[in-house]
Amino acid sequence: MARRAGAAACGACGLGRARGHLERAVAQLEAARLAWGLWADDIRQLAEQHLGISDLLDERVLDDPGYGRALDIGGPVGKAVTAAVAALRAAGGGEDCGGVCPCTAVKAQIGSPHP
Numbered sequence: 001m002a003r004r005a006g007a008a009a010c011g012a013c014g015l016g017r018a019r020g021h022l023e024r025a026v027a028q029l030e031a032a033r034l035a036w037g038l039w040a041d042d043i044r045q046l047a048e049q050h051l052g053i054s055d056l057l058d059e060r061v062l063d064d065p066g067y068g069r070a071l072d073i074g075g076p077v078g079k080a081v082t083a084a085v086a087a088l089r090a091a092g093g094g095e096d097c098g099g100v101c102p103c104t105a106v107k108a109q110i111g112s113p114h115p
Helices: 014-051 059-063 065-091 102-110
Strands: none
Touching: 014 059, 014 065, 059 065
16 A cells, blocks of 8 residues: 555554454454344244244244344344444545545644644
8 A cells, every 4th residue: 555745654543543443343243243143043943943833934933022032132233233334434544545544634634733
């Protein structure tokens, strides 16, 4: 990645470190969402067994309180992934920064003497 004269390399500042944390958080939250989905599917299968349901399209399983709780957990998990991805986009930088840290523009805008 080429570096523009007088500009900090992308990721060499506090914003870059924060982006690194966000990138790892997104990966971990995606893994959590996948693990939740697998667990919720196990709970669905147990509910189907308990109710004696063999038809995958039988919606009576949705009335099972255990499966309902498992589904309720999925909403916040999905929102956490969405929020972390949005924060990562808002932080800018990464491959989209063209080699110049986004904080350089902020520092220039506020008149900071530090590049």
